[in-house]
Structure formats: structure tokens, C-alpha cells
Amino acid sequence: MAPKTEDEPLTARQVAAIKAAAQQGLLGTVGVQEVGAQESVSSDGGEAPLTLEALEAEVQKKPFAFLYDGDTWEANLAHMREETFKEKHFMHACAVKANPLEYFLRRACELGHGAECASISEVVHSLDVGFAPDRVVFDSPCKTAAEIEFALRKGVHLNMDNLQELARVEAILASGRVNLTPSSIVGIRVNPLVGAGTIAAFSVSTGKSKFGVPLQKSGQERESLLARVVACPWINGVHVHTGSGGMGLDQLVAGVRTAVDFALEINERAGERRIRTLDMGGGLAVNFNVAQQLSDFAPYAAALRKDVPEIFADNVFDRVVTEFGAAAQHKFALLASRVEYTKSYDGGRIALIHAGSDVFMRACYCPETFVHHRVFAFSSTGEQKEVSEDERVPTDIAGPLCFAGDVVVRDAKIAPLEVGDIVALADVGGNALSIRTTHCSRQGPQVFVFHGANEALTFRQIQDVQPVRDSVRQWKCRE
Ligand SMILES: Cc1ncc(COP(=O)(O)O)c(C=O)c1O
Structure with missing residues (x-):
């Protein structure tokens, strides 16, 4: 890795890509109102259980994606x-x-x-x-x-x-x-x-x-x-x-x-x-x-x-x-994830997102050795959050896996993140998806490729979120 210098901002095109992805509904939403909305009432008016099929459909809306330029x-x-x-x-x-x-x-x-x-x-x-x-x-x-x-x-x-x-x-x-x-x-x-x-x-x-x-x-x-x-x-x-x-x-x-x-x-x-x-x-x-x-x-x-x-x-x-x-x-992909939850500690904040050491193994297991993903805060509608230096909060971008080291970036000085906001991680196009681990049987992310002028970006989905069933198939054993 090159010697550490001040992080530079995203390009105008990358900022436009996050906004377009949010506005085109590619990054889903967070919150209870969306979960199993179609399934919550049965035909006789009583409560219907959330079926696996309905859960799989919801999983496809998981609010995170790799966005390749x-x-x-x-x-x-x-x-x-x-x-x-x-x-x-x-x-x-x-x-x-x-x-x-x-x-x-x-x-x-x-x-x-x-x-x-x-x-x-x-x-x-x-x-x-x-x-x-x-x-x-x-x-x-x-x-x-x-x-x-x-x-x-x-x-x-x-x-x-x-x-x-x-x-x-x-x-x-x-x-x-x-x-x-x-x-x-x-x-x-x-x-x-x-x-x-x-x-x-x-x-x-x-x-x-x-x-x-x-x-x-x-x-x-x-x-x-x-x-x-x-x-x-x-x-x-x-x-x-x-x-x-x-x-x-x-x-x-x-x-x-x-x-x-x-x-x-x-x-x-x-x-x-x-x-x-x-x-x-x-x-x-x-x-x-x-x-x-x-x-x-x-x-x-x-x-x-x-x-x-x-x-x-x-x-x-x-x-x-x-x-x-x-x-x-x-340098040719961003990870965009909505913040699912936040936690505050003395003087700082933790933002939980949907990608951690499952796709950013190098960043989580060996912080600052192999990669350094710059991190940027966006609002829920995809506007980059601009705040003064004083208003920035040291923030850990934590992943969804079940261990404490599952933190992609530590102490990033960024605008305060709220539930539903979007986190963008830069330079994730190489050696991330290919080094994916199956720890905690997380689902692989959806992947889009975008093309066109900054003001009119078009996205093509090239991978779906991995279905839940698929993520556990590898653990099945011979009879
Ligand atoms: C034989 C060989 N060729 C090419 C590469 C690609 O290297 P890099 O990603 O540093 O360009 C590697 C990386 O491990 C390699 O082992």
C-alpha cells in the first residue's frame, strides 16, 4: 500500500452513482414497514406466518450492493x-x-x-x-x-x-x-x-x-x-x-x-x-x-x-x-450499504452495515495492511452528507458478522450516520467478492454495473443477493 496520506474525496461520478442507485431504488430501505408487507395478513384476515419464499423475496431487497463503474x-x-x-x-x-x-x-x-x-x-x-x-x-x-x-x-x-x-x-x-x-x-x-x-x-x-x-x-x-x-x-x-x-x-x-x-x-x-x-x-x-x-x-x-x-x-x-x-x-467499484443500526459510545459512533469481513476480509482481519477503503456518508436519499470538520464523528463501519473484529473501517471522521443513511466504501472492485468467506453463512451481495453520463447513469444488475437456501447449501452433508 502507498504511504498513508490524506484521503481524497469521491469523484463527481461516484457521488452521482450513489445518488442514482438510491433514487432508482437499488439500495432498498430499512425499517419494519417493509418486512413481509405482502405476507402479514392471511386470506381469512388473520396473521400469516412469514414463509421462506416471502423471506427469500425480502432478502433480495437487502439494502446493500456493489456498484461497478x-x-x-x-x-x-x-x-x-x-x-x-x-x-x-x-x-x-x-x-x-x-x-x-x-x-x-x-x-x-x-x-x-x-x-x-x-x-x-x-x-x-x-x-x-x-x-x-x-x-x-x-x-x-x-x-x-x-x-x-x-x-x-x-x-x-x-x-x-x-x-x-x-x-x-x-x-x-x-x-x-x-x-x-x-x-x-x-x-x-x-x-x-x-x-x-x-x-x-x-x-x-x-x-x-x-x-x-x-x-x-x-x-x-x-x-x-x-x-x-x-x-x-x-x-x-x-x-x-x-x-x-x-x-x-x-x-x-x-x-x-x-x-x-x-x-x-x-x-x-x-x-x-x-x-x-x-x-x-x-x-x-x-x-x-x-x-x-x-x-x-x-x-x-x-x-x-x-x-x-x-x-x-x-x-x-x-x-x-x-x-x-x-x-x-x-478502483472501479463502490460498496453502498444502508445503515441498519447505529450505536454510540463516548465520543464516537458505530454504524452497522450489511457487508463486513465476509466481503472485506483483508480490511477486517488485517486493518491497514492490504487495503484502505475510504468511507463516505450519504443521506437516505443519496445526497452526500456535508458537514464541517467539527461536526464529524469518529465512526466505526461495522459489518454484520458475529465477532468483534468485523469492522471494515475504524474511526472514520465522517458526518453522523443515522439508521437508513447510506455508507459508501471506495475501491472495492478487486479482491473483495473473490475473497468472500462463508463465515456466518451470510448471503452474497447484489452487484450492479453502471454506464453512461453522470446525469443519466443506467444500472444493470449482474448478480442477485444470494438466496438464504443457497448460502447454506454448502453445509449439507452426505446421508
Ligand atoms: C502469478 C500472479 N500473477 C498476477 C497476480 C496479480 O497480481 P496483482 O493483483 O498484484 O496485479 C498475482 C497475484 O497474486 C499472481 O500471483
Whole structure:
């Protein structure tokens, strides 16, 4: 995460989105008058019990939603694809783990992106969405032999994480069950050993990393790795992902430089241009304090153009893959929830909303480590609450789960919130829904994508609130 600075406000478009969502009735209401209104009187005039069907219908009106800005999300991808990393041989895969919603994967596919997958399920999901197999990149550090064979048979770009996996691929190829084609891409992931960033859990380029084959600068280990790779003429890719949020640009660039040097050394030893795909991973950090939504692709590309010009040349690699996750997703959605209840304590307030550690696990379990969601107060009709500095109240935005740590933001200095008001949390488009937990069997939220001019935003619902029955299906056991 970038160093903490003063939080910037929402953009005018985000403010308009909250207002439009409230006014178009997408955020429901709170209070008893709505609950089971249709069901409260039976046909004989007596009181009818609230049926499960009626409860499910009410659940669909739960007053909270993820609101994705489809236009700005696309503008950011276009900035990456057409302005910064614009050479035709770039294949920009979106890291599926950051935002696996089918709507965005399909749109990314239509726009010419690929899909970076961290599991076989993500591979299957991406193929189902319609990505061509060679635009699907399979990057798990713990693939089973069956998953490897499935991916190879499908023609998916496979990045081997380690030498044991390499031996499995070798055995599968030797069995004759899979024949690679000239368009097959099989890469080897290296750990460039550039050191940790500011977030330990995202620092994968340390000596103790579980990812990739450690790549020493020189010495016997490097020599034997080179020999092993050169002896496998079917290896035609090198993969590096130096780390995620918290890695400085200089570290990311050093990681790519290290991978490119390795690729060129393989080619030199092999006496041919064998490594044709260079996969430079993702890792670009998100600045959670700022209103600016476009990601820092420009400074990253500029630094790479200076220090690793080979990836931009048209005669060094046939394909350069990027795998941006956070930078492609985080800044493009808001969470809007009505305040269901409030509590006051000495000098502050707690606002209970419908999303907590079930969707904001990183924020709740590790406050201020991975993410920082700016928080804004809106009235029940969707007007941003403007108050003077003195009138602001330190407010905890607490979720609905049954444990004390279920607080998304602590001590936010915002306008006093009342029951029915709307809380907006910024930059929730990535690594929130995909890290959802099923703790307390909460229902997943409804999701909308909005498009159009600020004054006339149109919302398309892409996910319903998860039905109650569905939220407990996973707990059923075999007879
Ligand atoms: C191999 C690989 N590629 C890409 C990504 C996406 O990283 P980021 O979201 O930092 O861009 C990750 C994140 O874990 C990863 O492990």
C-alpha cells in the first residue's frame, strides 16, 4: 500500500452513482414497514406466518450492493492496452482472482485481453467465458498432474512453478498422451530474488518464497537451472511475478529485468530464439487514498522502457504477457450499504452495515495492511452528507458478522450516520467478492454495473443477493 496520506474525496461520478442507485431504488430501505408487507395478513384476515419464499423475496431487497463503474473500468484497461503497454505483441491477461465476475471476464475477452488463472477452476471458468485457450494462463504453484494434463490438452498457456512440476510435464509429454503444437506455450516461473516489499504476505521474491524457481545471479545453482531448462526444447516461456501491492516500481522493474536476462541466456545457450513468451506478471500497486482511478501503468511502462527495452521490441519476444489484478480492478467499484443500526459510545459512533469481513476480509482481519477503503456518508436519499470538520464523528463501519473484529473501517471522521443513511466504501472492485468467506453463512451481495453520463447513469444488475437456501447449501452433508 502507498504511504498513508490524506484521503481524497469521491469523484463527481461516484457521488452521482450513489445518488442514482438510491433514487432508482437499488439500495432498498430499512425499517419494519417493509418486512413481509405482502405476507402479514392471511386470506381469512388473520396473521400469516412469514414463509421462506416471502423471506427469500425480502432478502433480495437487502439494502446493500456493489456498484461497478463499467465505463471507467474499460477506460483503465484501454489506458493499459492502447496508451502505455500498447505494442501489438503484448497480451494483457486479467488476473481472474482479483475479479472473477463473468461480466467483466467476458468484456475483457471481447476487448482482447487474456485471463490469468490461479486454479484449475479459474481455467475452466475462463474457457467457459470464451477466452481462446492460448489466452488463458495457468499459474498455480500446486497443480496436480491431472490439472496439468487438462491444461496442456486444452492448449492453455501453462507456467510451471518449479522443477518438480517440470518433471511432471516431462513425464506427461513422454507418455504420448499430450502432443504440444507450435502454438503451445509452456513457461517456467522464476523467483527473481529482488527482496520483499512493504507487505510481507505479497512479497514473493524473497529467498523463502513458495513461488517459482529461485534464480541466482551467478554460480552453480544458476548453471544447473539453465542446463535443465535448455535440455527441454519445449519450454518456450519465462514467467515472473515479482510481488503484489507494496512492491516499489524499481523492484517490479528489477524482477522483469532478471527474467529477461534469464530468457536471453537460455536462447544464447540453446543457439536459437527458444524463449518466445515473456510473462512479466502483475503487481502494480493501487493507491487507496486518491480519487484518481486510472492506474499507474504510465510510470511503470516508462521505467520498463528505460531498463528493459527488450520487451517492447518486436524482434525479441513474440508475446509479452502482463497479469495485472489489483490495478485493473480495485478502483472501479463502490460498496453502498444502508445503515441498519447505529450505536454510540463516548465520543464516537458505530454504524452497522450489511457487508463486513465476509466481503472485506483483508480490511477486517488485517486493518491497514492490504487495503484502505475510504468511507463516505450519504443521506437516505443519496445526497452526500456535508458537514464541517467539527461536526464529524469518529465512526466505526461495522459489518454484520458475529465477532468483534468485523469492522471494515475504524474511526472514520465522517458526518453522523443515522439508521437508513447510506455508507459508501471506495475501491472495492478487486479482491473483495473473490475473497468472500462463508463465515456466518451470510448471503452474497447484489452487484450492479453502471454506464453512461453522470446525469443519466443506467444500472444493470449482474448478480442477485444470494438466496438464504443457497448460502447454506454448502453445509449439507452426505446421508
Ligand atoms: C502469478 C500472479 N500473477 C498476477 C497476480 C496479480 O497480481 P496483482 O493483483 O498484484 O496485479 C498475482 C497475484 O497474486 C499472481 O500471483
